[in-house]
Amino acid sequence: MIEVLQYMVLGLGAAAAYTLLGCGVILINRGSGVVNFAHGAMALVAAMLFLTLRGQLGLPWGVAIILAVAATAALGALVYLVIMRPLAQSSATARTIATLGLLILIQGVVVIVWGTGPFNVERFLPSGTIDVLGVVGSWDRLILFGIAIVVTVVLWLTAKHTAVGLALRAIAENARATSALGWSPVKLGLLTWSVGAGLAGLAGTLIAPITTISVDTMPLMIIPVLAAVLLASFKSFPLLLGASVVVGVGQSLIFSFIPIPGMSQSLPFILILILLVVRGKERVGRSHVIERLPMVGTGQIRWGTLTVIVAVIAAGIGFWFNDPFLAAAIATFGWSLIVLSVVMLIGYSGQLSLAQAALAGVAGLIASHSVASFGVSLPLAMVVAVIATVLIGLAFALPALRTNGINLAIVTLGIASITAEFIFKNELFVGPFGSVFIPKVELFGMDLDPFLNPQGYAIFAFVVFLACCLIAASIRRGTAGGRLLAVRTNDRAAAALGVNVIGAKFYVFGVSAAIAGLGGIILAFSSPAFSPATFSPMQSISVIAYAFLGGVGFIIGAPAGGQFAPGSFGSWLIDVIWPGATGTWLQVISGLMVILFVLLQPDGFARDWVRTAAAIRGRLRGKQTKGNDAAARPSAQGAPETKRKDGRSALLDVIGPEVAAISVPPVRLVVDSLGVRFGQKVVAVDGVSFHVDPGEVVALIGPNGAGKSTCIDAISGFVPSTGRVLLNGEDVSRAPVHIRSRKGMARSFQSLELFESLSVRDNLLIAADDGRVRHYVRDLFWSKRPTLNPIALAVVKEFGLIDVLDKRVDDLPYGQRRLIAVARAMAGSPSVLLLDEPAAGLGDDETREFEAVIRQIASWGVAILLVEHDMGLVMGVSNRVVVMETGKRIAMGLPREIQEDPAVIEAYLGQRTDETEHNLSDAAGRGVEV
Numbered sequence: 001m002i003e004v005l006q007y008m009v010l011g012l013g014a015a016a017a018y019t020l021l022g023c024g025v026i027l028i029n030r031g032s033g034v035v036n037f038a039h040g041a042m043a044l045v046a047a048m049l050f051l052t053l054r055g056q057l058g059l060p061w062g063v064a065i066i067l068a069v070a071a072t073a074a075l076g077a078l079v080y081l082v083i084m085r086p087l088a089q090s091s092a093t094a095r096t097i098a099t100l101g102l103l104i105l106i107q108g109v110v111v112i113v114w115g116t117g118p119f120n121v122e123r124f125l126p127s128g129t130i131d132v133l134g135v136v137g138s139w140d141r142l143i144l145f146g147i148a149i150v151v152t153v154v155l156w157l158t159a160k161h162t163a164v165g166l167a168l169r170a171i172a173e174n175a176r177a178t179s180a181l182g183w184s185p186v187k188l189g190l191l192t193w194s195v196g197a198g199l200a201g202l203a204g205t206l207i208a209p210i211t212t213i214s215v216d217t218m219p220l221m222i223i224p225v226l227a228a229v230l231l232a233s234f235k236s237f238p239l240l241l242g243a244s245v246v247v248g249v250g251q252s253l254i255f256s257f258i259p260i261p262g263m264s265q266s267l268p269f270i271l272i273l274i275l276l277v278v279r280g281k282e283r284v285g286r287s288h289v290i291e292r293l294p295m296v297g298t299g300q301i302r303w304g305t306l307t308v309i310v311a312v313i314a315a316g317i318g319f320w321f322n323d324p325f326l327a328a329a330i331a332t333f334g335w336s337l338i339v340l341s342v343v344m345l346i347g348y349s350g351q352l353s354l355a356q357a358a359l360a361g362v363a364g365l366i367a368s369h370s371v372a373s374f375g376v377s378l379p380l381a382m383v384v385a386v387i388a389t390v391l392i393g394l395a396f397a398l399p400a401l402r403t404n405g406i407n408l409a410i411v412t413l414g415i416a417s418i419t420a421e422f423i424f425k426n427e428l429f430v431g432p433f434g435s436v437f438i439p440k441v442e443l444f445g446m447d448l449d450p451f452l453n454p455q456g457y458a459i460f461a462f463v464v465f466l467a468c469c470l471i472a473a474s475i476r477r478g479t480a481g482g483r484l485l486a487v488r489t490n491d492r493a494a495a496a497l498g499v500n501v502i503g504a505k506f507y508v509f510g511v512s513a514a515i516a517g518l519g520g521i522i523l524a525f526s527s528p529a530f531s532p533a534t535f536s537p538m539q540s541i542s543v544i545a546y547a548f549l550g551g552v553g554f555i556i557g558a559p560a561g562g563q564f565a566p567g568s569f570g571s572w573l574i575d576v577i578w579p580g581a582t583g584t585w586l587q588v589i590s591g592l593m594v595i596l597f598v599l600l601q602p603d604g605f606a607r608d609w610v611r612t613a614a615a616i617r618g619r620l621r622g623k624q625t626k627g628n629d630a631a632a633r634p635s636a637q638g639a640p641e642t643k644r645k646d647g648r649s650a651l652l653d654v655i656g657p658e659v660a661a662i663s664v665p666p667v668r669l670v671v672d673s674l675g676v677r678f679g680q681k682v683v684a685v686d687g688v689s690f691h692v693d694p695g696e697v698v699a700l701i702g703p704n705g706a707g708k709s710t711c712i713d714a715i716s717g718f719v720p721s722t723g724r725v726l727l728n729g730e731d732v733s734r735a736p737v738h739i740r741s742r743k744g745m746a747r748s749f750q751s752l753e754l755f756e757s758l759s760v761r762d763n764l765l766i767a768a769d770d771g772r773v774r775h776y777v778r779d780l781f782w783s784k785r786p787t788l789n790p791i792a793l794a795v796v797k798e799f800g801l802i803d804v805l806d807k808r809v810d811d812l813p814y815g816q817r818r819l820i821a822v823a824r825a826m827a828g829s830p831s832v833l834l835l836d837e838p839a840a841g842l843g844d845d846e847t848r849e850f851e852a853v854i855r856q857i858a859s860w861g862v863a864i865l866l867v868e869h870d871m872g873l874v875m876g877v878s879n880r881v882v883v884m885e886t887g888k889r890i891a892m893g894l895p896r897e898i899q900e901d902p903a904v905i906e907a908y909l910g911q912r913t914d915e916t917e918h919n920l921s922d923a924a925g926r927g928v929e930v
């Protein structure tokens with residue numbers, strides 16, 4: 001028992017460090033919404049400054065600490081003003097990438113200025129011990145823990161009882177409202193970044209004498225710190241202290257009693273995984289914040305250009321490249337594959353996973369062991385390693401099913417660090433020298449020794465790389481790509497359109513693991529001894545940075561980003577220009593460039609390359625077609641869309657006659673005693689029943705907060721509910737959202753939730769997807785571009801969307817976006833359509849046109865449930881009306897009956913607002929009695 005207590009006390013030092021760093025992370029997150037992955041690196045800067053001020057300049061330690069902390073606080077302020085403030089409107093992913101760039105940059109600069117260390121710092125806290133009932137604690141750790149408690153209490157009291165604390169809580173909820181209340185977000189951002197970075201500085205100077213400074217490990221202290229912060233839900237300082245104690249003390253106990261490498265590092269992430277399971281899936285709020293997502297390429301292959309590129313590279317490898325150049329080519333192909341896996345994962349599907357290099361290392365290790373230890377042939381070893389890596393990749397997808405965005409980044413970075421400790425540094429897997437010796441390998445009789453036959457190995461690496469690029473392009477062009485892009489933009493909307501979000505996530509994690517694995521295998525066999533330690537967590541972070549430099553949404557971004565990796569052409573070039581500067585300067589340059597790119601060119605090199613290539617092609621085509629009457633214009637799919645003389649697309653002719661003949665399978669929607677509760681107190685829907693027959697429009701009306709949207713959420717499966725939802729008598733109340741969609745139910749959202757960064761056509765195509773699993777397999781090899789079905793085409797015509805089909809949604813005016821939201825819901829040929837305030841914000845003329853559109857859709861046999869505040873529209877278009885108030889159905893009947901119902905009049909007049917006033921008069925003005 002004494003021993004256990006002893007180790008628990010030992011863990012308090014780490015707990016204190018995690019708390020001090022974590023407090024800064026939470027503060028910065030509250031003030032600016034950023035998760036600062038460079039927080040450990042900032043602590044490193046402070047520790048190195050302290051070392052210089054105290055050790056070299058001989059300043060008193062108190063003065064040295066104050067100066068080091070002040071300098072780090074100033075660094076924090078500078079980072080906010082120069083990087084984070086300009087990025088205030090950017091996506092959370094972009095801001096995270098900026099902090100990853102900062103981490104890379106700071107670590108590189110420290111190595112250039114101070115060297116790699118490790119550095120010993122003179123102790124200044126009392127080093128004696130205290131003995132309480134046989135448990136011995138060292139004073140320095142206990143004092144450190146005491147400081148952590150004081151800082152936590154001060155921050156907690158400040159957050160709770162001061163005006164600035166209140167402002168910080170408010171800004172986390174709603175930045176705009178806070179500024180409207182007179183608080184400047186800039187001041188709050190500056191304050192939190194200065195204080196947060198200062199706390200990192202304090203942690204760095206206090207920890208340094210106890211642990212010695214390691215340039216490699218101190219920046220990565222952010223990993224357990226983020227785990228503790230995540231356990232505290234990024235919110236509470238006292239909770240953070242508790243989480244830090246659990247993590248720090250737990251790690252100390254595991255380290256002492258279970259001496260397996262990596263076990264103690266695993267603890268925080270095991271706790272997070274348990275928490276994710278217990279807490280359940282994070283529920284995404286209704287109001288979807290539109291973020292600017294990275295631009296994505298089309299996946300179109302220009303076969304002519306590709307043939308020229310392949311010929312040049314093949315000729316270069318075969319005839320021109322010398323040995324160092326061939327080695328650089330091999331490294332470039334290997335790393336570019338890992339970057340390509342990031343393009344698929346982050347660019348296509350928005351899954352911010354930071355473990356891709358770790359996966360590559362695992363694949364390399366499995367393949368090299370299979371060959372070296374078991375004498376397996378190279379092709380078989382590759383198959384085994386890729387299958388194993390895909391299985392591990394699928395396991396990595398598990399947290400992604402429960403969490404998203406930054407939380408996923410934290411968990412996966414943790415997994416990368418566990419993999420590094422548990423596998424890459426474990427003698428059991430890598431032997432006493434930390435590497436596996438690679439024997440001579442052959443591929444179908446061809447010698448693949450990278451030293452004896454570098455040409456052969458380079459061609460092999462190139463073929464694998466090219467094949468993976470073609471697979472990625474095929475996925476992007478096909479149905480699978482549409483599903484991934486839908487999940488990336490908005491998984492609520494994706495599910496509502498029938499996309500199985502879980503399936504899509506598993507797919508992309510699996511495919512990208514295979515691609516990263518192939519990269520790892522190529523890199524493993526390119527050296528005489530494979531050392532998986534290269535695939536460190538820092539390298540996993542760097543791979544993300546390379547992808548953003550190259551262009552994370554483009555396949556061509558992979559080879560562009562791969563140039564920054566160790567040993568690739570980029571490092572070869574730096575070596576030629578500046579011999580000996582390779583590693584560190586490449587790191588500094590790439591860190592700096594990541595920050596500049598996120599600020600100035602967030603789509604990386606690739607975007608401009610693609611645009612330039614398109615401009616050149618356009619010019620060439622212009623020359624060819626000069627004087628030609630029939631202008632052909634490439635559509636999003638690259639298929640020319642002929643224009644008629646009146647300038648309208650010929651699509652009109654195609655769909656014209658069919659519109660009237662369209663009909664959908666008839667489905668009756670029955671809602672039976674539907675109930676929804678939020679927590680203990682809010683009963684949003686209370687035993688509501690009604691039905692909608694095929695071809696019927698039923699309006700669901702009621703004052704604000706009556707529970708109408710919640711009804712739609714419950715019917716479509718977005719919130720858990722009691723009661724029953726029946727489609728043609730089949731109970732779908734327990735079915736997930738995408739299954740209800742496949743059974744013929746579609747919905748629109750109050751906040752539209754369109755895939756803003758995609759074209760209108762892509763939005764419709766995603767909705768028209770039949771959801772079959774086999775598309776995933778076929779799209780790996782040769783995808784077929786999906787086409788719009790007759791209903792989608794008819795809707796496009798009805799809504800006048802033909803001319804904007806290939807425009808990006810975020811380039812279109814609001815009124816048109818509202819129409820697109822309904823068109824998208826219809827594009828899957830649903831039999832039941834749930835419309836949530838579809839006409840909100842439309843002008844009178846647009847609303848009248850909209851009324852006609854709803855009638856047209858109903859005439860196809862679609863059962864429509866319409867939630868709407870515009871009484872003119874409701875009374876004009878609906879067959880029956882259901883009225884709700886405070887969760888209950890208070891009336892149901894024909895529009896005329898409803899207008900005269902005293903309960904309805906009371907419900908509306910009871911909260912007569914400008915809006916109701918307007919609606920009532922609007923309805924009256926259009927000849928509708930109210």
Ligand SMILES: Nc1ncnc2c1ncn2[C@@H]1O[C@H](COP(=O)(O)OP(=O)(O)OP(=O)(O)O)[C@@H](O)[C@H]1O
Binds near residue numbers: 707
């Ligand atoms: N996620 C949630 N958590 C807690 N309460 C919620 C949640 N969503 C809705 N509510 C509450 O449920 C009630 C019904 O809300 P709902 O949005 O369904 O009303 P509504 O009739 O659609 O209103 P509006 O016309 O303003 O859109 C309200 O009291 C609302 O505050």
